[in-house]
Amino acid sequence: MNNNEKRLSDFIDSLNNEKIPDTKSDSEELDRLFDVVRQVRTLKEVEMPDKDFPNRIVNKLSANKKTIKKRKRMIWIGGLASIAAVLIMAVMMKFVSPLNSPNMVYAMEQAYKEIKVYHGILEVISKNEAGEEQLQSKLDVWVDKDGNYYVETLGGSYKGLITVKNEDKMWQIFDEENRVSIFPAFPETYKFIFELGKEIEDVRNAESTIIIGDDIIASRSSYIMEVTPKGGLSYKLWIDKETNLPLQKEGPMHNSIGYVTRYTEIEFIDTIPEELIEYNSPEGYKEINADIDDFLGTIEDVIIESGNTDMANKPDVEVEVDLEIERANQINADSGSSPWMLDPVYVAQIFTSLRISPEGIVGDYPIDYEDLVIVHNDGINAMIEVNSDKTNISRVYLERLIRQDETGIWTVIGYDM
Amino acid sequence: MNNYDTRQIEEICKNTWEPLYRFIYYKVQNREEAEDITQETYVKSLSYSKLKDIAPDRYIAFFKTVALNIIRDRWRKSKKGLNNVDIEAINPIEIAVDDTTEIANQQLFIRNTLKKLSDDQREVIELRILKGYSVSETAKIMGKSDGNIRVLQYRALKKLADIMDKYKE
Numbered sequence: 001m002n003n004n005e006k007r008l009s010d011f012i013d014s015l016n017n018e019k020i021p022d023t024k025s026d027s028e029e030l031d032r033l034f035d036v037v038r039q040v041r042t043l044k045e046v047e048m049p050d051k052d053f054p055n056r057i058v059n060k061l062s063a064n065k066k067t068i069k070k071r072k073r074m075i076w077i078g079g080l081a082s083i084a085a086v087l088i089m090a091v092m093m094k095f096v097s098p099l100n101s102p103n104m105v106y107a108m109e110q111a112y113k114e115i116k117v118y119h120g121i122l123e124v125i126s127k128n129e130a131g132e133e134q135l136q137s138k139l140d141v142w143v144d145k146d147g148n149y150y151v152e153t154l155g156g157s158y159k160g161l162i163t164v165k166n167e168d169k170m171w172q173i174f175d176e177e178n179r180v181s182i183f184p185a186f187p188e189t190y191k192f193i194f195e196l197g198k199e200i201e202d203v204r205n206a207e208s209t210i211i212i213g214d215d216i217i218a219s220r221s222s223y224i225m226e227v228t229p230k231g232g233l234s235y236k237l238w239i240d241k242e243t244n245l246p247l248q249k250e251g252p253m254h255n256s257i258g259y260v261t262r263y264t265e266i267e268f269i270d271t272i273p274e275e276l277i278e279y280n281s282p283e284g285y286k287e288i289n290a291d292i293d294d295f296l297g298t299i300e301d302v303i304i305e306s307g308n309t310d311m312a313n314k315p316d317v318e319v320e321v322d323l324e325i326e327r328a329n330q331i332n333a334d335s336g337s338s339p340w341m342l343d344p345v346y347v348a349q350i351f352t353s354l355r356i357s358p359e360g361i362v363g364d365y366p367i368d369y370e371d372l373v374i375v376h377n378d379g380i381n382a383m384i385e386v387n388s389d390k391t392n393i394s395r396v397y398l399e400r401l402i403r404q405d406e407t408g409i410w411t412v413i414g415y416d417m
Numbered sequence: 418m419n420n421y422d423t424r425q426i427e428e429i430c431k432n433t434w435e436p437l438y439r440f441i442y443y444k445v446q447n448r449e450e451a452e453d454i455t456q457e458t459y460v461k462s463l464s465y466s467k468l469k470d471i472a473p474d475r476y477i478a479f480f481k482t483v484a485l486n487i488i489r490d491r492w493r494k495s496k497k498g499l500n501n502v503d504i505e506a507i508n509p510i511e512i513a514v515d516d517t518t519e520i521a522n523q524q525l526f527i528r529n530t531l532k533k534l535s536d537d538q539r540e541v542i543e544l545r546i547l548k549g550y551s552v553s554e555t556a557k558i559m560g561k562s563d564g565n566i567r568v569l570q571y572r573a574l575k576k577l578a579d580i581m582d583k584y585k586e
Contacts, residue, residue, distance in 0.1 A: 005571040009552055012570070016549040018448035023492070033574045036581065039527055040546050040574075041446040042520070046439050049452050054434050057456055061426045061463060113449070340423070 111244035120266035150276040194261040315414025341409040348384040348396040538573035
């Protein structure tokens, strides 16, 4: 069997699995046969997306609209000098950069699409201002794209802790305590640190990305990308030149400490071994049906806490929150309505506007979207500064109370006067 | 992006996503890519400054043209790494209107060409492409080895391509 026969067969398999096929080829004959396969397939019924698909489109379009609005504003504030500087930088980057970052982001997305399961050894390292590194944790991770994973702490604090999630449940095995805590699989509040899919999604949704150089990490030749999230601090991502996938992430310094997460080994396979994600009650272990609040996020908590120094400030006025209402709002947002609740700035705008007009808003909001500036956003907590003389609220504090990922709604938990 | 509010975006999507998705799926023949391109089509189309000059009943035709350009652009990128879609270069006047007849004709043409294949060749195409069986499953059904199935399907598709080319001449 020659290579083209295998390529054609793989192409048919991809289409049968409703996945994007690999069409890179330098054979005209193979290209022609790919086309013939597609034509034959037109005799089949169209495979429709799930019923939530139109809502996802609307959410994406609404999110894009807001991003563009913010970008326009940033350039305007900077004035002509900034525009000129941006243009000069853009021209320079064209000559200096080995590739431009939009292409890199696209390449990362495409590379990730090809993966079924990855298995890697992940190190979490703290770094001080002098550049001295200390290993905090070493994890053995197995992840698939259906949300199943197995994460075992091989070294550092919580050594021996195993966290697993399959379709039905999530559990943590505490080896030293002979204890298993079992959690409901939903709502999923935990994603282990440096999960490739989430990293690439963050890059795609970032305010800006730029390739700033290259480096060798874990003996792999990599590009270094600087990523500036919307309303957050910039961080660096090392991207493997061969696989186009992230290898290392270095977050910003907080209180003179920064964290580096790095895959020292990674392999791509077809499935997570069944024995790792199948729940079997370990003999002699005590099983506890635990509440999600008992979940141990280990090293991730440390890192998130270190990035939350600004949030240590308590608001002057705390806002009482009804979690039942918030849960209902989250369900509404999940079904595509009220997508504005996914944007902390909009939520803050409505909150401050309603403080001025508690009976309801008729016409334009008294507080403009442009009057609000994100001063902190780590994905879970956010602080919005209010620059308007129409209100005496100076700062709004928000939190993702129900779900802590990009699909989670924001709730106002307090404000400063 | 134009000044569409969320309600208007919802309205446009609600009225157009299904025929647009079907059109794209017809071209790419897999759900993952069809979903990607459908989303990209809306992002590009709704930022097109002259969209407001197009009558709403012509939106779908315009979206299909944008989608077609994205598909071509992706194909070019996979071959040579060429440029992005130039949305401003798309002329709304020249866009295709109805493709139902074209699809029906195309399907009839494919059914006729399939009849020109040998029994084995036709069976392997039916099992692998139309019924979606894996190589191993097909091999089992046809009593052949996996390797034989790959060779057989390659030759069958090559013959089908030759017959199609001849018809088109």
